[in-house]
Amino acid sequence: MRLMDVKVIIDAVEKMCIQANIQLGMDVVKALKESIEKENSPIGREIMEKLLRNAEIAVEQDMPICQDTGMAVFFIEVGQEIQFTGGNLTEAINEGVRRGYREGYLRKSVVLDPLQRKNSGDNTPAIIHYDIVPGNQIKIIFAPKGFGSENMSAIKMLNPSDGEKGVLAFVEETVFKAGPNPCPPIVVGVGIGGTMEKAALLAKRALTREIGSSNENEYYQALEKKLLQKVNNLGIGPQGLGGNTTALAVHVEAFPTHIAGLPVAVNINCHAARHVEVTL
Template structure:
């Protein structure tokens, strides 16, 4: 049995909150730079160049990449041979968020009640998804989610007979309706299967994959490439001003489902696809 003090978790989460909001991942920057070379719109090229420069300035000046520093979303994989000491793990993660958003001067965007709308003042509580795995390691993935893109996400319960064509049409329609609102070029997470909530969770987790990685199954790898091509044919372009760079990547994740259903969720992320990962 491996013992981990929750104080260590608090310190790690605090640093992750600041890092993710200030240092855009190299995978995203490389994807933006590659898009500059392929973008056929002069305005689109200029916007992509400014997005890269914005990320550079944020890193140089220790400032947030975007004013919306997001709702704190965590995916936590816990080895079944791990025991946490000194307190509650969920409370420790929230304390790390509380400290990180204060020390990093990050905007606090969470309201305590969805209708009464009183701000919590410290960006807690975080949304935390736990998964128990074999072994004695803990993997924490943090992905702050801004709501300009979150609001453009959607879920639909398709009929099994809709098949691949139905999935493609739904993804394409969702992105088309979103237009410029999620600050393209976007990253699109697609969850297929499970139940309604499982599909949504798959789509969210898909956004934490590095750009340039593909689904391990050849069929879904091909589907990812097909979807990316179709989305870029929409012509929405960088910041919605036209061009052939509407999306940087499409990531598809799947799960077994019921014989009577075909749940599909689309979770959209803006060009600042922020996520960091730490293994304890």
């Protein structure tokens, strides 16, 4: 059994909150550069060049990439041979968020009640998803989620008979309805299977994958390519001003489901698919 003081968690989460919001991931930078070469719209190319310059300025000036520094979302893989000391794990993660958003001068965007709308003042509580795994380490994935793109996401309970054709149509429809609102070029996470909430969770987790990575299953690799082509053929383009780069990537994750159902969730992210991970 490995003992781990929760202070280690607090420090790690604080740093992750700041890093994710200031340093655009190299996978995103690479995807934008490659898309500039392929984009047929002069305005689209100029927009993506400005997005890259914005990312450079954020690092140079030690400032957030975007004013919406997101709601703090975590995927935590906890080794079953770890015992935490000095406090509660969930409370430690929230304390790390609290410190990170304060020390990084990041916008506090969380309200304590969805209807009464009083701001929590420190961007907590975080959204935390736990998974117990073998071993004595803890893996923390942090993804600050802005709501300009989150608000464009959708879920639908398809009939099994709708099949792949139904999935393709729903994803295409969701991106079309989103239009310029999620600040394209976007990254699209698609969750298929499980139950309603599981599909949504799969879609969210898909957004934490490195841009350009493929599903391990060959069938879903092909589906990701089909979806990316359909989305980019919509012509929405960078910032909705037209072009063939509406999305940088479409990531699909699937899970077993009931014989009577075909849940599908689409979680959209802006080009700044912010996510960092550490293993302790």
